Each structure stands twice: as structure tokens, then as C-alpha cells.
Amino acid sequence: MKPRVGIFSLSSCEGCQLQILNMEEELLDLVQAIDLVSFREAMDPISGEYDIALVEGAVTRESEIPVLQEIRRKADVLVAMGACAAAAGVIGLRNLRSPEENLRRVYGEHPDVADDVTVARPLDEVVEVDYYIRSCPIDRDEFLHLIKSLLMGKEPYDPNYPVCVECRIDENVCLYDLNDGEFCQGPVTRAGCGALCPGFGSACMGCRGLVDDANVESMIDIMVEAGIDEREARRRLELFHAGPEGKKNDNGED
Amino acid sequence: MDTAKVVGKPAFASFIERQAEEVSVVAPVARAAGEFSYGEVQDASSLEEEEYIPTLSSPKKYLLPPQEALFRFSSPADSAVHEGEELEYTADVEQKRRILLAVRPCDIAAIHRMDQVFSDTEPDPHYLARRRAAIIIGLDCLEPCDELAFCAAVGTSDADEGFDLLLTDLGEDWLVRVGTDQGAELLEECQEIRDATEQDLQRLKDVVQAKEKVFRKCQERLDFPGEDIPEVLEGSEDSPVWDEYGDRCLGCGRCNLVCPTCFCFDVEDTVSLDLKEGERTRRWDGCTLLEFAAVAGGENFRRERSDRLRHMFLHKGKYGPERYGDLYCIGCGRCARTCLAGIDHPEVYNALMRHRDKGDDHG
Amino acid sequence: MTRSEHHAKSLYVPESAEIVDRKTMTNDETWYHLRFKSGRTLGHEPGQFVQVSIPGVGEAPISITSPPSMTDGFELCIRHVGNVTNAIRQLGKGNVVGIRGPFGTSFDLAAVRGYDILFVAGGLGLVPLRPVIHTALEERDQYGRIIIFYGTRSPDTVLYREDLKKWQSDPSVDCHITVDLADDTWRGHVGLVTELFHLVSMDGENTGAFICGPDIMFRFVLAEARAIGISDDMVFLSLERRMKCGVGKCGHCQEGPFFVCRDGPCFSYDQLQETLQREWTE
Numbered sequence: 001m002k003p004r005v006g007i008f009s010l011s012s013c014e015g016c017q018l019q020i021l022n023m024e025e026e027l028l029d030l031v032q033a034i035d036l037v038s039f040r041e042a043m044d045p046i047s048g049e050y051d052i053a054l055v056e057g058a059v060t061r062e063s064e065i066p067v068l069q070e071i072r073r074k075a076d077v078l079v080a081m082g083a084c085a086a087a088a089g090v091i092g093l094r095n096l097r098s099p100e101e102n103l104r105r106v107y108g109e110h111p112d113v114a115d116d117v118t119v120a121r122p123l124d125e126v127v128e129v130d131y132y133i134r135s136c137p138i139d140r141d142e143f144l145h146l147i148k149s150l151l152m153g154k155e156p157y158d159p160n161y162p163v164c165v166e167c168r169i170d171e172n173v174c175l176y177d178l179n180d181g182e183f184c185q186g187p188v189t190r191a192g193c194g195a196l197c198p199g200f201g202s203a204c205m206g207c208r209g210l211v212d213d214a215n216v217e218s219m220i221d222i223m224v225e226a227g228i229d230e231r232e233a234r235r236r237l238e239l240f241h242a243g244p245e246g247k248k249n250d251n252g253e254d
Numbered sequence: 255m256d257t258a259k260v261v262g263k264p265a266f267a268s269f270i271e272r273q274a275e276e277v278s279v280v281a282p283v284a285r286a287a288g289e290f291s292y293g294e295v296q297d298a299s300s301l302e303e304e305e306y307i308p309t310l311s312s313p314k315k316y317l318l319p320p321q322e323a324l325f326r327f328s329s330p331a332d333s334a335v336h337e338g339e340e341l342e343y344t345a346d347v348e349q350k351r352r353i354l355l356a357v358r359p360c361d362i363a364a365i366h367r368m369d370q371v372f373s374d375t376e377p378d379p380h381y382l383a384r385r386r387a388a389i390i391i392g393l394d395c396l397e398p399c400d401e402l403a404f405c406a407a408v409g410t411s412d413a414d415e416g417f418d419l420l421l422t423d424l425g426e427d428w429l430v431r432v433g434t435d436q437g438a439e440l441l442e443e444c445q446e447i448r449d450a451t452e453q454d455l456q457r458l459k460d461v462v463q464a465k466e467k468v469f470r471k472c473q474e475r476l477d478f479p480g481e482d483i484p485e486v487l488e489g490s491e492d493s494p495v496w497d498e499y500g501d502r503c504l505g506c507g508r509c510n511l512v513c514p515t516c517f518c519f520d521v522e523d524t525v526s527l528d529l530k531e532g533e534r535t536r537r538w539d540g541c542t543l544l545e546f547a548a549v550a551g552g553e554n555f556r557r558e559r560s561d562r563l564r565h566m567f568l569h570k571g572k573y574g575p576e577r578y579g580d581l582y583c584i585g586c587g588r589c590a591r592t593c594l595a596g597i598d599h600p601e602v603y604n605a606l607m608r609h610r611d612k613g614d615d616h617g
Numbered sequence: 618m619t620r621s622e623h624h625a626k627s628l629y630v631p632e633s634a635e636i637v638d639r640k641t642m643t644n645d646e647t648w649y650h651l652r653f654k655s656g657r658t659l660g661h662e663p664g665q666f667v668q669v670s671i672p673g674v675g676e677a678p679i680s681i682t683s684p685p686s687m688t689d690g691f692e693l694c695i696r697h698v699g700n701v702t703n704a705i706r707q708l709g710k711g712n713v714v715g716i717r718g719p720f721g722t723s724f725d726l727a728a729v730r731g732y733d734i735l736f737v738a739g740g741l742g743l744v745p746l747r748p749v750i751h752t753a754l755e756e757r758d759q760y761g762r763i764i765i766f767y768g769t770r771s772p773d774t775v776l777y778r779e780d781l782k783k784w785q786s787d788p789s790v791d792c793h794i795t796v797d798l799a800d801d802t803w804r805g806h807v808g809l810v811t812e813l814f815h816l817v818s819m820d821g822e823n824t825g826a827f828i829c830g831p832d833i834m835f836r837f838v839l840a841e842a843r844a845i846g847i848s849d850d851m852v853f854l855s856l857e858r859r860m861k862c863g864v865g866k867c868g869h870c871q872e873g874p875f876f877v878c879r880d881g882p883c884f885s886y887d888q889l890q891e892t893l894q895r896e897w898t899e
Contacts, residue, residue: 338712550699
């Protein structure tokens with residue numbers, strides 16, 4: 001029997017869902033392999049039963065918590081899809097300031113329009129997550145790899161080595177050698193993207209999160225030597241994974 | 255010495271141009287920021303590159319590609335490949351004839367070491383087929399490429415073997431040393447070529463002698479003779495040097511990936527979306543990466559960055575020589591050039607030597 | 618080991634082998650009887666391993682658990698801990714898997730001819746030792762005493778119950794089993810496998826030992842073996858490391874100067890001294 005796959009959205013730009021819809025070439029094969037039972041961008045809102053839940057977005061409101069818990073209860077396999085779900089992503093940046101300060105800045109005199117806002121959290125701080133598809137947005141090949149792996153009952157491969165590996169294989173000239181003000185985070189960021197950004201001459205911003213044994217202090221030394229101050233280096237490293245941890249760095253400035 | 259020939263540079267250039275029409279010719283090509291990488295060329299201009307430093311990847315990539323299919327499999331039945339039906343297997347081994355042009359002595363030495371590994375015990379058909387189809391036209395270095403190279407310290411600044419042809423720059427002419435029958439055969443297609451005279455050989459001798467002086471600084475990057483590296487590493491397991499460098503090391507694998515003698519690979523299966531066919535591929539891997547020595551079930555035999563860094567040095571400087579008689583570091587300096595933490599192999603060896611001596615004083 | 622003809626095609630292409638039979642051994646381990654579709658005999662030595670493929674999923678090194686004297690196919694005992702070993706769990710009789718090998722070095726029984734033999738197995742370590750024990754028993758008169766120490770986590774994780782029963786009732790074998798954690802059904806010894814050394818008196822100088830188990834066990838068992846006077850070159854052990862290619866190329870299993878898949882998995886303690894020492898100090 002084909003596995004039933006539900007796709008759900010918490011606080012996010014829904015760009016990861018769009019990546020799936022954009023798979024024009026594979027979409028037909030995909031629906032032959034799996035049953036898509038709920039697909040907010042493509043079909044009716046959440047309904048029915050499912051075996052695999054793909055969840056995009058971070059948890060940022062109290063009301064999302066029971067929704068996520070319900071998804072977890074129903075699904076055999078729960079996948080955090082994209083940087084927001086996996087590591088709080090860009091949304092996590094708001095944790096660098098207090099929720100009150102954020103509401104005041106965004107809604108000015110009417111902070112009560114969003115009354116259940118919490119710190120932004122990746123899914124695995126609320127429920128158990130089985131697998132991750134990283135990146136902002138997700139990579140289509142990695143999405144397909146996950147689907148194929150689940151169909152075979154195999155753990156999807158989740159690279160735990162840095163972007164530098166893929167970048168050296170591609171023989172890109174290192175952005176630190178070009179010395180043109182790009183402060184690449186490739187040495188400490190999980191690979192799997194095929195060094196997409198550095199390949200186009202843009203610094204890796206760390207959207208896939210840190211590798212497990214990231215030597216952050218050494219990375220900061222390298223960025224400082226390349227020409228930014230330490231505080232800025234640390235801020236850049238937090239861009240995609242400030243998470244609730246970021247709260248302690250509450251400096252309130254832009 | 256094997257036979258030597260002399261050919262004018264323009265004649266040799268048109269020989270290469272003709273070859274490039276027939277077969278793939280690859281050579282170092284200039285990139286941004288003074289970097290080079292091997293790529294397809296149509297002419298011999300790479301031979302005259304004055305600003306050369308070792309390429310980002312070594313020519314190893316043409317013998318052991320970063321990623322290659324070991325074989326393909328498909329299910330003839332109407333079932334998925336992993337469901338236990340008997341499968342069909344096909345293994346294609348690439349045999350494309352290719353000229354590797356302007357290969358420097360360090361990289362020639364590296365290919366020789368790769369040959370040792372891939373012919374050892376269970377010969378690797380994929381590597382060896384590519385190797386047999388490759389023609390190596392080396393280019394002697396008359397001066398060190400930069401201050402990070404230390405080829406002269408590990409005995410790889412001159413090439414005596416491992417090439418089909420080796421070019422030495424005599425100004426207007428190339429002196430061509432013929433290393434193999436394959437090289438001699440190829441050279442038959444080269445016009446306006448003549449046997450080297452006594453006088454030519456004297457010129458070669460002068461050039462080689464001049465090298466010794468020019469490479470002295472390169473040689474002195476190591477505080478002790480290169481052949482003592484295995485001995486310096488012997489018993490260095492507990493040296494504080496590993497922790498010191500392990501603290502800086504990013505564990506990012508860059509050194510492994512650019513190293514011309516790193517041969518390790520990972521293996522992964524990929525399948526089509528209908529799960530009815532797929533392939534098993536291998537791709538470059540590196541022993542400085544976290545999960546390199548981790549087994550199913552979670553145990554990791556080299557969890558610390560310092561352990562992994564030490565393992566790499568020991569492999570290059572001790573285990574490799576013990577098995578094959580050659581240092582597996584060929585002094586090209588690629589690892590130091592790419593290392594963002596500034597870890598430079600001769601510096602590490604020198605530090606180990608200093609610590610060892612200090613230990614001797616106390617003990 | 619001599620190379621088999623099947624490598625001619627490609628070193629990395631597996632050969633189809635059918636699951637002739639399978640039996641659940643414990644919650645985590647299953648026993649398989651395999652036979653090559655081509656009819657070829659595996660032709661292994663005790664202690665060697667094969668690479669088992671489930672194409673699409675991957676490949677994993679698995680110790681051969683049948684003795685060389687068994688020529689109608691061969692047997693594996695597989696612990697289901699990773700992608701490949703979990704995938705094979707889904708397969709049954711008549712299904713086909715891919716096999717490469719046999720690979721690696723074997724246990725050197727010839728070295729202990731005329732000596733007493735001590736086998737020490739921890740957990741899954743009984744799997745590669747089983748063919749050595751069987752072979753030794755097939756040529757029983759070649760050896761002195763045969764002593765078997767087997768330690769495992771708990772009664773429900775005991776492997777090869779029938780073999781153990783046979784060895785325990787064989788007057789020419791001295792077989793002791795211990796579990797770390799007993800339950801109500803357990804009547805045997807409780808404690809670590811090293812404690813068994815104190816139950817049996819042995820003539821260490823005339824004994825050769827074969828040891829296999831988790832790395833953590835080696836350290837303590839090797840110390841016991843030394844304490845009773847077994848010389849290091851008469852102690853043989855089998856290492857488990859990450860292996861991808863099985864043929865000394867991919868580098869993952871390298872431990873010190875050794876590629877465990879090619880230079881091992883069976884080593885004498887003599888050979889491994891330096892390597893294990895380094896590991897234990899880390």
C-alpha cells in the first residue's frame with residue numbers, strides 16, 4: 001500500500017511546500033509512489049489519516065503546540081522540513097529580543113493583535129522528530145531522497161560533514177581566498193546542498209545548521225581574521241539557528 | 255637515464271594541439287585569485303604558465319573521480335530492488351584515453367602512490383582502467399611554486415619515474431625524457447624532434463644542479479630529513495601537539511579532499527522513485543570528518559578532532575611508508591593552502607620533533 | 618586467502634545468494650542459511666566475513682558463522698542495528714540478497730595445535746568464534762582442553778542455544794556461560810565474562826586463546842589472559858570496525874597501520890598491542 005503523506009505548515013513562508021509543487025518533472029511519479037492526503041498549498045486543509053507527516057515552519061504561537069502534538073500522535077514518521085522546522089530558522093532571530101519588544105516594534109500601539117506569540121522553537125523542542133530535511137528552502141533532491149528512503153524503510157542519509165567538502169569537490173575558489181568580504185560559514189555548516197551558494201560566489205549563511213562537532217570558536221577566529229568584528233561574526237552564525245538559545249543574547253539592537 | 259629527446263617549443267605545442275583533436279587533454283587552467291584547476295585544454299599554453307601553484311584538486315580526479323558508479327542494478331520483476339528478487343547487475347568501467355599534461359613532479363609521485371593502493375591485494379578495476387588509459391606528460395619544476403610547498407623536503411621535487419614523458423624547460427626547447435614505451439610511441443607523432451646530444455644532456459644537468467640551490471629553502475621547511483618522518487611520528491601518539499592543533503582544526507575535511515594521495519571513499523546506494531533500479535556509487539571521503547570511523551550502533555573510533563588529525567598524519571607519514579616504502583605526503587602544500595585554520599604539515603612535523611627532543615631531555 | 622573467480626567482473630558487484638532458511642534467534646538477531654544461485658561454494662576460513670548487500674539500501678560486513686566443513690551454502694547470524702541489517706529482516710525464505718567475499722584474515726587454529734584452547738565470546742562475538750569452535754571440535758584430537766567462556770547481556774540474548782547445550786554436555790569441552798543481568802529463569806552464572814577466569818583453572822603457558830566481543834571487553838579479557846600466563850602471540854582476536862568496501866580501499870576500517878577488512882579482522886594480540894594501547898588511553 002502506498003504510504004499516506006501529510007504536509008503541514010506552522011509559522012513559515014511556505015517556501016518549502018512550494019519547492020515540492022515546483023517539482024514538475026517528478027510530481028507525477030511522486031503521486032504514483034505516495035498518497036498526498038493533505039497539502040495546504042495544493043489541496044484542502046488538514047484532514048484524514050496519514051502515515052508520514054512533513055511539517056514546515058517553526059513553533060511560534062501557543063496555539064500551534066496542540067496542532068503539532070496532534071500531528072505527532074497521528075503520524076508514524078514525523079519529518080521536520082526546512083530550516084524553520086529543523087532549527088527555528090530565520091524566524092528564530094526574533095528570540096534575540098524579548099517577545100514584548102518584538103510586538104512593540106512590529107505592531108506599535110496594537111501589540112495585542114498577536115496575543116499568543118512565544119519564543120520561536122524548532123519542532124524537536126516540542127515533539128519528537130524522526131528525520132530532518134534541512135535548508136532554506138528545502139532541496140528537491142533531498143525531499144525525493146527522503147521519500148525514497150522512507151519507501152524502502154531506510155534511514156534517510158543526512159550529511160553530518162560541512163559544506164566545504166562539497167565545495168572542495170567542486171573546486172570552487174574559496175571565498176576566503178577571494179577575500180571580497182564574504183564571510184562564508186561553509187566550514188561549520190552541514191552539507192547536502194551541493195555547496196550551492198559558494199558555488200555561485202555567495203557566502204554560505206548556514207541555513208542547514210551546524211555540523212555535530214562544529215568548531216565554532218575556530219570559525220569565529222577565521223571570520224574575524226577575514227575582517228569583521230567578533231560580535232558580528234557571532235551574529236552571522238546565528239542567522240538560521242538562533243533558536244530559543246538566542247534569547248540570552250538579548251541586546252535589542254539592529 | 256632513459257632516452258631523452260629535444261624538441262622546439264612551437265613544434266611540441268602543435269603536437270599537443272593535434273593530440274587534443276583526438277583525445278582528451280587536461281592541464282592546469284588559471285582560475286580566480288591565482289588558483290588553478292585541471293580542465294580540458296586545446297593547446298600547450300599550460301606548459302608556459304609562470305604563476306603556477308598546485309591545482310585546487312590534483313589530477314587524481316581523473317583516476318579516482320569525486321563520485322562514480324561502481325555498478326547499476328535493476329529489478330527484472332515487478333518489485334522494488336530491496337525486496338529480495340534476483341537483480342541484474344551491470345558494471346561499466348570507463349577507459350577513455352586521456353593525456354594528463356603538465357603534471358608536476360609532486361603529483362607524479364602522488365599518482366605512483368595511488369597506483370600502489372589501488373593495485374594492492376584486491377586490484378580496483380575502476381581505478382586501474384582509468385590509469386591504464388592515462389598518459390602522463392610531466393613538467394619539471396625549476397623553482398618552488400610557493401612558500402607552502404615542501405616537496406624538496408620529502409624528495410618529490412624531482413621525478414625519476416611515474417611519467418610517460420617528462421618535460422624540462424631548456425629555454426627555446428623542451429628536453430623530453432621518455433619514461434615508458436607508451437611515451438615513446440606517442441612521441442613518434444611529434445615532428446621536428448631529435449635525440450638529445452651530449453650538449454643537451456649537459457644543459458639538463460646544469461638545470462638540475464641549479465634546482466638544488468633554488469629549492470634549498472623549500473627543503474629547509476622541515477627541520478630534519480624527510481625520510482625521518484616515520485621515526486618522528488613513532489611514539490608521538492600522546493604528544494600534546496595533537497591537542498594543540500586539534501583545537502584549531504575545523505574537522506572540515508578540506509585537507510583530505512585536496513590531498514593527491516587521499517584515496518578513501520564512502521559508498522551510497524541511490525534508487526529511482528519507482529524503486530526498480532539504482533546504482534551504488536562511491537565518493538571521496540576524509541578521515542578528518544566526524545563520522546568517518548563511526549559504525550552502525552553508534553560507536554565512533556575517532557570521535558575527537560585531534561584523534562582524526564593525528565590519524566591523518568600517521569597515515570601519511572608512518573602507516574603508508576611502512577606498507578609501501580614511500581611517504582604518503584608528497585609536499586605539494588595543498589592542505590596548508592586550503593586550511594582555514596592555518597595547519598601546515600611541516601610545521602606540525604617540526605613541532606612533534608621539538609616535543610620529542612624535549613621529552614628526551616627529561617627522560 | 619586466494620581470490621575467488623567472482624571478482625573478475627568487478628570487485629564491488631555482489632553475487633546473488635538465496636535465503637534457504639532463517640530462524641529468529643533473539644529479539645535483535647536472526648540466523649540465515651544462504652546458498653549462491655550460481656552453486657559456488659563460499660570457500661571461507663573460520664573468522665572471515667562477507668559483505669551483504671540489499672541493493673538500494675546498502676551493504677554491511679557480516680561474520681560468517683558456519684564452519685568451512687559446511688559446504689551446502691553458508692550461515693550468517695545478523696544483528697539488526699542499521700539500514701542493511703534492518704532491511705534483510707524483512708526478507709524470508711526464497712528471497713535473494715547480494716554477497717561479496719569471503720574477505721579478511723581467519724583465526725589461526727594451526728598456531729594452537731597441541732595446545733589447550735580457550736574461547737572467550739562476548740555477546741555477538743560468539744558469531745565469528747562459532748566456526749572456529751566447530752572446526753576445533755571436528756579435529757578434536759589435535760588439541761588439548763577446549764574451554765569456552767560466553768558472556769552476554771541477559772538470558773534472552775543468548776545465541777546458539779543448541780550449540781551451547783551440546784558443548785555443555787560434551788565431556789571433552791568445558792563450556793561456561795554467564796549473563797550480566799539474570800531473570801527468574803536463569804540458573805547459570807551471573808556476572809561479567811572475566812569472572813569465569815576464576816572458576817576454571819588453566820595452564821596458561823600451554824593455552825591459546827580466541828577472543829571476540831565488544832571493544833570494551835577486550836581490555837579486561839586480555840588482562841585476564843595475560844594474568845594466567847597465555848603469551849600475547851597465542852591470543853587471537855577479531856575486531857569490528859566500519860567497513861565500506863571490504864577490500865582494503867575505502868579506508869574506513871583503518872586502525873593504526875591496519876586495514877581491518879584486509880589485515881584483519883582476525884589478529885594476534887601481539888600485532889595489535891600498540892593499536893589497542895592507544896585506543897585505551899584515549
